[in-house]
Amino acid sequence: MHRTSPLSASVSRRSLLRALGGTAALGALAGCGVRGAYVQPGDRAVPDRSATDKRLIFSNWPLYIDTDDDDLSKRPTLDAFERKTGISVDYVEEINDNDEFFGKISPALMNHQSTGRDLIVISDWMCARYVRLGWVQRMDRAHQPNVAKYLDPLLRSPAFDPGRMFTLPWQSGITGIAYNRRRLGREIRGVKDLWAKDLKGRVTLLSGLDEAFALLMQGNGVDITRWKADDFHAVCDEVEREVRRGQIRRFTGNDYTKDLVSGDVLACQAYSGDVIQLQADNPDIRFVVPEEGAELWSDSLMIPDRASHKANAERLMDYYYDPEVAAELAAWVNYVCPVPAAREVLAAAKDKDTAALADNPLIFPDGTMRERLAIARDITSTERLEFSQRWNKIVGL
Structure with a gap:
């Protein structure tokens, strides 16, 4: 094989x-x-x-x-x-x-x-x-x-x-954080690390609501298996704040990989499978399951x-x-x-x-990593239209 x-x-x-x-x-x-x-x-x-x-x-x-x-x-x-x-x-x-x-x-x-x-x-x-x-x-x-x-x-x-x-x-797969260890010069351990001063303008988040929200909630200590509407709006408030102060470079699809490889971005929301493939060419690229947890999808x-x-x-x-x-x-x-x-x-x-x-x-999460992984409660029928409208306005879709 x-x-x-x-x-x-x-x-x-x-x-x-x-x-x-x-x-x-x-x-x-x-x-x-x-x-x-x-x-x-x-x-x-x-x-x-x-x-x-x-x-x-x-x-x-x-x-x-x-x-x-x-x-x-x-x-x-x-x-x-x-x-x-x-x-x-x-x-x-x-x-x-x-x-x-x-x-x-x-x-x-x-x-x-x-x-x-x-x-x-x-x-x-x-x-x-x-x-x-x-x-x-x-x-x-x-x-x-x-x-x-x-x-x-x-x-x-x-x-x-x-x-x-x-x-x-x-x-x-796992939605977590990818970063360039050599260029950043330090490790990233949690979701809140994305808001550090030395990452201003060098961070990307995923543009898709369903892809992005769970990890950000986990950064706020939320149990994503039973999150509530207030948890979602707290995430939106946080992201809006980071957009205003220029922390977030842009919202991406899978093209975040290009920004990470080029060095335009130092840290980003990412999928585990993508990072495995990126590491084959650049071992400085790391993937972290944050201390607060990550989404298993x-x-x-x-x-x-x-x-x-x-x-x-x-x-x-x-x-x-x-x-x-x-x-x-x-x-x-x-x-x-x-x-x-x-x-x-x-x-x-x-x-x-x-x-x-x-x-x-x-590919095969170890015991420590498995303890940090959770499957997010999905967005219900009554929530989707309202939540999509708010998120897409932030993202600019």
Whole structure:
């Protein structure tokens, strides 16, 4: 196994809320829980064709699965699944933005029609909308023994999906702080360090509300699993103050990586998987899980309503929770592996670079780091419009 995933993979797959703008109507629909859009449990399934039709359609983000070094059209783990099960997988790299994809398939879902897909991968904050609207099907754990055994306990019960019966992490990550240790000349330990005088004008924050707010709340000592509206507004007050005094250079998407590499920025909100890739070229770039804690997030698998190959999709999900398979995928994408047992597999690898990944806490968080990680309560339907409007005004979207 070789770590060959380029930085552009991270740029593609992490979606950002650019603005309410063109997705305002969709956001209002999902956020406010329009009665006509909700699908009752009894209307979500169709007769499953898995037993007689050995195939499934799997939609994912670009560059979010292992590929062969010499032939990028080959996907070793997925190819092995097809050989092992006889199930043909139509793998489509069509998801570039959570909101955009929501708009693409929402007309079918709200009208009780098939999306033409059996399996999709969406960021958890957006998964919450699908779950609340009844647009995804409950999984049958009888088809998923590996999931039951190996899913990381930290990821088992987000507020929007207790027990993970409607969603299942594909890969996870940490939103923390990245900084250039050599150029800054000191360490960063906490969120409040971003407001230090020697960082004035050299700090960036993420522009997306769902990506940015949790870490900033943690800096205020908030338990993000049960935060309140007052906690959100306190963060906005703080960020507005730092904008006024010139502390924050700008708000970014994944292009924060360019600023960090160039030295225009010395510290920023960042994703763990991006930093692993940056460190390959610049070991002076560090990633810190602040003393106050950091957000653990996931991009998760879901089976949309009226998918016609549900059992096949469940079988594929369970396959990727086999520690051997999870290890191969983790070695390529370098995000937090949702299968802790994969660590032992990587540690035993003959290739030294691959074996070293087992000791990388940004792929397999150690005990100390795990104590600082939490899954944020998602923004509810009644909160989203108000909170988005305030945050986007600060960010300038």
